[in-house]
Amino acid sequence: MLYAWLEAQREFVRACQPWTGAAQRADATARPAGWPTWGPMTRAADAVPMPPPFAIAAVVIDGAAVAIDERIVDDTPFCALRKFARRLDGDAAARPAVFLCTPLAGHHAVMLRETVETLLATRDVYVTDWRNARDVPPDAGAFGLDDYVRTLERFIAGANANGLHVMAVCQATVPALAAAALLAARGVHVASVALLGGPIDTRAHPTLVDRFALEHDLDWFRRAAIDVVPPPYAGAGRRVYPGFVQHAAIVVAHPQRRVALESRYWAAWMTGDFVGAARCLREMNEYGAVLDMTERYFLDTIRVIFHERLLADGRWSIGRRRVTPQRLTRTALCTIEGGRDDISGAGQTHAAHQLCDALPDAARERITAPDCDHYDLFLGPHWRQSIYPALEAFWTRAEAQHARPPRRTAL
Template identity: 45%
Template sequence: MTALAEIVRSAQFAYAYELFQASMRQFGPPSFHLAPIFQDGQRLPVRQTVVAETPFCRLLRFSVGEGKGVQRMLCAPLAGHRAVVVGDAIESMLADADVYVTDWIDARDVPPEAGRFGLDDCVLVLERFMALLGPANLDVVAICQGTVPALAAVARLAASGAREIRALALMGGPLDARLRPTRLGRIAAAMPVPVFLSNCTGAVPPGYPGAGRVVYPGFLQLPTLASGQPERLFSLMLDALPYLWLGHRSVDQALRTNAGYGAMMDMPVEFLLDTMRIVFREYLLPRGLWWVDGVLVSPASMRTTRLLTVEGKLDTITGAGQTHATHALCTGLTDRHRAKVTVPGCDHYDLFCGDVWRNRVYPALRAWLEEPAQCRRSDGSLSRAGLAS
């Protein structure tokens, strides 16, 4: 690329970048907007506090009243959407536990001097947070892309000889992307790196703390994700229209749901390149070849962690079997420590938000977390709520 062509490309990138940022400002700063929780006959507000923080991630604690004494860590994916997209999941879990959420920081707000942030760094951050909360009394629920680093972090803790995580639920994640790859998975596996860098990345423009950091920007991520499940965006817009036309009091909630879906954040380019290589091209985790900080990631090291994998039957973002494949890696767990479920009529986003999550997925997850002996069949799958695979 000539110097002039590069100047033109940079100017075009900066223009599109600012246009997208301006379009999102009308919705205000992204917020979880969690409704008060009814507890002991009282309507109590949800408290949000920062428990720990790194340049790239905050660990948020959500609690009600004096807290529940049960700790659940929700590993939101670093995959474009902000953590507000898992608001429904947080709200559901608050009835039973204090919820800790990985709130990934928009790369546009991370100064370049903070350094690189790759997939291995993500694993180390999750491991640090888990150790801080105390693995022996911690349930971890990981979603989508968050499942890969979460499993690696749990495996590293087990291999270190420390106390293991009490329970790990992996939902709709590409643990073995070789199995039934989806359209997005095939793109991640096949796109040449130079093409990706030339057409999908750019430097954060001046005016932001992260100015100069090379990112995969939100304005390019949204159409890519929408192409993987186009009916999702159409459905959200269609659901909001009646509220707008009729002036219904639920219009704010409908708009917040749409804003939460569209509030994409920039991602460090090295994280994307690592994910493309490790997860979608070389399949290092299922092949037993992934080393993080000098230690081989070995899910077989887990001995006492209870493992649940959940897939949506209609998921077009994560291929069928990719999450359940985790069981083949965790050879140190007995059948009594593992379970799996495939949810009929459930797409990718249904796994953590909306009516399907609230009425079908979370009841099964909750039952497994709280009453393991009653939820497990002899073959290791779930039988509660009619969701056995």
């Protein structure tokens, strides 16, 4: 199996590290201070790296550094809910938090570190940190898309859902909208839901990703994409869609992003900007840290979102509970698309407004950022200078609307 073969290669690289380390130390005296070492190169050749920590020690608010406390506030075998809290008092500390639903699509949650850091300027942030399936023992049970929705439902409810702003990126938009709808059916209404670049209805302007999924049945994906986790990982024996396969697909589909990261890294070194080089290396590590997804979850995603489009057609049930977005009556909805997004096509995210047809027009917002590709929606200058300010303004309006008592309708 490919997974086992690759793991053998990684073990070989690890075994060679004492020699490469010795050569690196011998070479250190011949290089200027701060010059790049072999370390990043040998780490790049090593196995799927462990994700770097978020390590957000502080953010600048009104010109002053404010310390950030990070802790895990809820936990399941497949996901940890992290809370990033600002050490503030008064009204600033009381502002409703953002619940960031990170995608389970190959990358670790830490790839959205910049997103979290930006959000912390105005609010505390909850983050779903999905675990690598290779590290989850088989006796922890199976994990499918329905379990993903149930996990979000539990986490959001535990994070004081009333008044909370739910924000979902890419693949996470589908389960996040489902979780919000299920909570609303229980009488628990989040203040708002913001969906960024997600496949709510993949019939709208299908992309290469959508067409590829439609052209292959589940048996093909099972044969071509699923492998078995080898020893020594805790999840040995679990059937997964390996992260290294997804990462390769992402790099092939979007080589410009990888090239841009590499180019900035080496340009910083060549100009002596070692602080900038370290920052670029961190971004490369965040982008390159990938995770395995369980077979059931991966195939569920293909079937529910791309093949059968159950959410878009109103036919999706989680257990015995039907997902009914029309239950969202006190929750503001914002959908954001990128004009150059080639992962989620035009109209796919905005389709959520047709599903949430019980919302008044005043509680809706559609934003299309013409110059943004998929990643620009939540990372980089477009995110910081355009998308985030629009979201903050939307959240402020949503809070005023959410505070009003619900209308009473005569029967």
